[in-house]
Amino acid sequence: MADKILEVKNLKKYFKTPKGMLHAVDGVNFSIERGKTLGVVGESGCGKSTTGRVVLRLLEATDGDIIFEGKNIRMFDKRQLRQLRREMQIIFQDPFASLNPRMTVSEIIAEPLIIHGLTKNKKELDKRVSELMEIVGLADRLVNAYPHELDGGRRQRIGIARTLSLNPKFIVCDEPVSALDVSIQAQVLNLMQDLQEELGLTYMFITHDLSVVKHFSDEIAVMYLGQLVEKAPASELFKNPVHPYTKALLSAIPVPSLKNKKERIILKGEITSPINPEPGCRFAKRCPHADKCTNANSQPVLENIGNEHYVACHMVNKLM
Amino acid sequence: MSKKELLKIEDLSIYYITEDGTVKAVNGIDIKLNKGETLGLVGETGAGKTTTALGIMRLIPNPPGKIMSGKIEFEGKDLLNIPEEEMRMIRGNKISMIFQDPMTSLNPVMTVGEQIAEVIEIHQDLNKQEAMKKAEEMLELVGIPAARVNDYPHQFSGGMKQRVVIAISLACNPQLLIADEPTTALDVTIQAQVLDLMNNLKEEFNTAMILITHDLGVVSEVCDKVAIMYAGEIVEAASLKQLFENPRHPYTLGLFGSIPNLDEEVDRLKPITGLMPDPTNLPTGCKFHPRCPYGTDICAKQEPKAIEIEDGHKVKCLIYEGLVDAEVKR
Numbered sequence: 001m002a003d004k005i006l007e008v009k010n011l012k013k014y015f016k017t018p019k020g021m022l023h024a025v026d027g028v029n030f031s032i033e034r035g036k037t038l039g040v041v042g043e044s045g046c047g048k049s050t051t052g053r054v055v056l057r058l059l060e061a062t063d064g065d066i067i068f069e070g071k072n073i074r075m076f077d078k079r080q081l082r083q084l085r086r087e088m089q090i091i092f093q094d095p096f097a098s099l100n101p102r103m104t105v106s107e108i109i110a111e112p113l114i115i116h117g118l119t120k121n122k123k124e125l126d127k128r129v130s131e132l133m134e135i136v137g138l139a140d141r142l143v144n145a146y147p148h149e150l151d152g153g154r155r156q157r158i159g160i161a162r163t164l165s166l167n168p169k170f171i172v173c174d175e176p177v178s179a180l181d182v183s184i185q186a187q188v189l190n191l192m193q194d195l196q197e198e199l200g201l202t203y204m205f206i207t208h209d210l211s212v213v214k215h216f217s218d219e220i221a222v223m224y225l226g227q228l229v230e231k232a233p234a235s236e237l238f239k240n241p242v243h244p245y246t247k248a249l250l251s252a253i254p255v256p257s258l259k260n261k262k263e264r265i266i267l268k269g270e271i272t273s274p275i276n277p278e279p280g281c282r283f284a285k286r287c288p289h290a291d292k293c294t295n296a297n298s299q300p301v302l303e304n305i306g307n308e309h310y311v312a313c314h315m316v317n318k319l320m
Numbered sequence: 321m322s323k324k325e326l327l328k329i330e331d332l333s334i335y336y337i338t339e340d341g342t343v344k345a346v347n348g349i350d351i352k353l354n355k356g357e358t359l360g361l362v363g364e365t366g367a368g369k370t371t372t373a374l375g376i377m378r379l380i381p382n383p384p385g386k387i388m389s390g391k392i393e394f395e396g397k398d399l400l401n402i403p404e405e406e407m408r409m410i411r412g413n414k415i416s417m418i419f420q421d422p423m424t425s426l427n428p429v430m431t432v433g434e435q436i437a438e439v440i441e442i443h444q445d446l447n448k449q450e451a452m453k454k455a456e457e458m459l460e461l462v463g464i465p466a467a468r469v470n471d472y473p474h475q476f477s478g479g480m481k482q483r484v485v486i487a488i489s490l491a492c493n494p495q496l497l498i499a500d501e502p503t504t505a506l507d508v509t510i511q512a513q514v515l516d517l518m519n520n521l522k523e524e525f526n527t528a529m530i531l532i533t534h535d536l537g538v539v540s541e542v543c544d545k546v547a548i549m550y551a552g553e554i555v556e557a558a559s560l561k562q563l564f565e566n567p568r569h570p571y572t573l574g575l576f577g578s579i580p581n582l583d584e585e586v587d588r589l590k591p592i593t594g595l596m597p598d599p600t601n602l603p604t605g606c607k608f609h610p611r612c613p614y615g616t617d618i619c620a621k622q623e624p625k626a627i628e629i630e631d632g633h634k635v636k637c638l639i640y641e642g643l644v645d646a647e648v649k650r
Contacts, residue, residue, distance in 0.1 A: 043507035044478075151595060181364040182534060186578035186591030193588065208507065211537075215580030215589070238582065252512035254537030256579055258564045266516060267509050271477075 005170055005202045006055070007031040011064035013047075013054045020276040024050040026226035027064075029302065032170075032219075037196070037203040039217030039234065041210060041249070045274070047226040048206045049093075052172040055204065056088050057081060068170070086116060089168040093175035095155035099147040105158055106143045109133065112165045132161040136191060153184035157191070164195065170202045178209065189216060210253050214238055219308075222246050225274050225282040228302060232309040242311045242319055245283050281314065289315050326495060326528050327353040327376070332390030334368075334375050337383065341600035345371040347552040348390070350626075353545075355495070356526040360539035360560075362575075363549035366596050369532045370420075372549075373498045376530075377417055378407050395495070413443040416489040420501040422481035426473040432459070432484045433469035436491055443492045458487040462517060479510035486517065493525055500532045515541050536579065540564060548572050551597055551607040554626075558633040568635045568648055570612045606638060614639060614646040 013025040024047045032038045040048045053059045055066055057073060066073050073084060092098035099108055109129050112118075119125040130140060136157040147155055156176060163171060176192070177185040189212065195201060207213050213220055214234050221231040222243065230243040241247045248265040269286040272278075281287070284296040295314040302310040305320065313319065329351040336343040346368040353359050361369050374380050376392055378399060392399040394415065399407065416439075419425040427435060436455035440446060446454065456466035462483040464476075473481055482502060489497060502518070503511040519542060522529060531542055539546055540560065547557040548569065556569040567573055577590035594611040597603055603610055609619035619638055627640040638644045 043509065153595065181596070182578045183364060183574060183592040184595070186589035187593075189580075190588055190591060210508065211580040211582050214582060215586070235585070248509055252508040253582065254511070254515070254535060254541045255582055256536035256540055256564070256576065257581075257583065258540060258561060264512050264516070266513055 003034045004031045005034040005069060006204075007065075007067040008055060009065040009067070011051065011054060011066065012062045013050055013059060014062045017275060022275045023226050023277055024274065025054060025061075026277075028223075028226075028228055030221055030228065030231065032202055032204060034169075034202055035196070035200050036218040037205050037216060039213035039220040040204060040206045040223060041208065041213050041220060042223035043208060043249075045225075046223040047274075048223050049174050051223070052090065052174050052204060052206050056090055056172055057084075058090070082116075086166040087168055088170045088172070089163040089166060090172045090174060091156075091159050091163050091176045094179055095152050095159055096147075096179070098159055099155060101147055104144045104146055105133070105138065105150075108147075108158055109161045109165055112162060116166060118166070128165070132165055135164065135195070136161045151184075152180050153188060156180060156188055160188075160191065160195070164199075167199075168201070170204070172204045172206065174206045175208070176205075177212065178207065185212070192216075210250065222249065225272060225277070227282060227312065228310075229283065229312050230310065231302065233307070236307055236309055240309070242305065242309070242316060243283075243313050244287050244289055244315075244319070248288075289319070292318075324354045325352065326355045326357075326395065327351065328391070328393040329376070330391045330393075332372070332375060332392065333388040334371050334380060334385060335388050336385050338600075343599045344602055345385075345552055345599060346375065347602075349547075349549075349552075349554045351530075351547065351554070351557075353496070353528050353530065355528055356522075357545060358522065358529040358531060358543045360543035360546045361530055361532045361549060362534065362536060362539055362546060364534055364596060366551075366599060367549040368552040369549055370500055371552075373417065373500055373530065373532055376498060377411060377415060378404075379411075409443070412439050412489075412494075413492045414494055415496045415498065416492065416494040418482075418485050418489050418497065418499040418502045421505055422478060422485050423505065425485055426481060428473055431470045431472055432476070432487075435484070436488050439488055439491050454491070455487075458491050459484070461490070461521070462487045463513075477510075479506055479513060482506060482510075482514055483517065486514070486521075490521060490525070490527070494527060497527050497529045498532070499529060501534070502531070503538060504533070504535075511538075518542065536575065548575070551599065551602055553607060553636060554634075555608065555636045556634065557626075562630065562633045566630075566633070568629060568633075568640070569608075569637050570614055570639075570648055571608050573648060574611075606636075614644060614648065616644050618643055 008030050011025055011028045015022040015024055042048045054061045106129050109132055110125055113125060113128060119128055138157050177188050205216055217234045220234050220237045221228050224245050230246045241250050248267050251265045267286045272282050272285050280297040281300055284290045290296060293314050300312040300314050302312045304310055331348045332346055333348050334346040336345055363369050375387060433452055433455045436458050437451035440451040440454050456469050459469060460466050464480060464483055503514050543560050545559055546563045547554045550571050556572045574592035592611050605620045605622050606624050609615040624636045624638045626634045626636045628634050629640055639646050
């Protein structure tokens with residue numbers, strides 16, 4: 001049996017809105033193996049960031065189990081949770097908004113160490129901070145710089161150093177490179193890859209960028225309106241996408257090459273509202289095969305079609 | 321000027337003169353565009369793409385911005401030497417622009433119909449009712465039901481707002497459309513819809529287009545020609561085919577190496593080392609030399625000239641002047 005660091009069962013997160021319950025995450029199941037990367041992709045509003053936050057208990061789940069290293073962390077009290085924060089961390093999307101503008105680089109990186117009392121004295125603290133800065137490739141001279149003096153790539157490195165300061169085992173990366181220019185994006189992705197190898201980190205990598213996710217992940221989960229519609233090893237998913245939404249999504253990626261131009265599948269129809277959604281398949285209104293589907297009023301579930309490839313679609317046998 | 325030629329930019333330089341120093345945003349660029357052609361202007365943040373676009377529209381905020389030198393010839397007329405009155409007749413009519421962020425480029429207290437009709441009323445000899453009628457047609461054209469003409473921008477999704485912006489920019493059937501990152505704020509499936517729409521409209525109306533983007537994937541879908549910008553200069557200009565099959569400037573190659581390729585498995589990306597230079601303090605010589613894997617001493621001293629290495633393919637790099645001995649490979 002594989003060594004699962006995290007297992008999520010039937011996870012739900014609903015938000016109360018004036019118009020009714022918004023089903024942001026609606027019955028999601030997945031697990032991540034230690035030292036591996038699960039990529040979570042989907043378009044804005046599909047619930048991928050909410051899933052990441054609920055897993056870390058930055059948001060409280062409405063229902064479901066979150067099992068981290070064999071313990072259901074949904075039951076953890078405040079004291080246990082604080083301990084847990086050392087093990088599970090997050091890298092935020094926006095390196096401009098997630099750093100306190102009034103703190104220097106070293107103060108930002110040192111803060112978690114101080115809060116958790118991980119260093120004995122100032123000297124040790126300074127040493128650890130400069131160690132972390134070296135790990136993420138920030139020059140020593142920037143110790144006393146403020147975030148506004150630095151560009152996006154360097155700011156994201158500060159965020160990564162802060163995340164690593166507690167020696168976490170599991171990191172949720174919420175669109176860590178989306179705000180960066182391509183040449184800088186590649187630098188940060190390479191850094192994250194090196195850190196994973198050196199420190200044995202497990203990542204949950206949330207992004208809307210499909211080329212990045214393929215490059216970076218071992219396994220990919222595709223989300224649509226709060227649910228997983230397909231999950232497979234990265235290369236398998238790109239080679240053999242089955243769910244009609246995944247197919248449309250992959251075909252929509254503009255590929256920087258003149259060869260292998262794919263026929264784009266353009267989705268039509270309105271997106272189903274996530275507020276008090278009707279029971280049944282959430283994708284039915286935009287699905288190109290909906291007219292042939294006799295079962296659209298019931299909810300499809302993830303089924304294994306072999307090779308660790310899971311698809312949630314009534315038409316799965318006909319589409320393969 | 322040949323019959324087909326629509327836009328000719330020569331030696332355009334635009335600076336922003338601020339208290340903290342002079343930002344050299346655009347440094348002597350040349351662009352030629354024929355009728356119905358689409359040019360992709362590619363580069364990273366701060367490369368000077370948007371400044372170039374604003375320069376063509378004569379919308380550079382002055383102060384601090386200033387067009388230092390150059391010529392922008394549109395239909396044989398130098399746009400930099402005509403009175404503002406005349407420019408106003410061209411702007412939104414013959415040349416129009418799609419701005420990057422559809423969320424902020426629409427007026428939140430006007431209905432989308434009024435916003436489309438506004439530009440029609442200004443530039444065409446139509447009364448209010450006729451303009452509204454035309455606005456409805458434009459909405460249909462970009463795939464939004466005419467019944468929504470009296471809705472406000474907040475009632476539309478991001479992709480639909482961008483279509484409204486496209487409808488406004490196409491309302492007067494412009495000769496030249498400048499699209500500044502038109503799909504960057506959109507999801508991929510919506511992006512695919514918008515790119516499709518732009519391709520169709522381009523064919524239907526034979527509109528020339530300058531597409532500003534950082535995404536080489538988008539370029540390969542829409543453009544005929546590509547210009548790669550770095551630190552305010554066009555470092556490589558070529559046809560789409562030439563650029564994708566035979567990229568020659570080290571920066572262009574760096575860009576390709578930075579993008580994860582869907583068709584190939586690579587263990588690690590090959591990023592460009594270092595950072596974009598500070599535009600108030602650009603490096604001497606070739607502006608890319610501090611980040612260039614082939615850089616030598618001479619690169620810091622001598623500014624490269626644009627060399628035509630094959631028909632219509634120009635590269636600004638000393639390697640092609642024979643001054644640096646290196647072979648640029650992927």
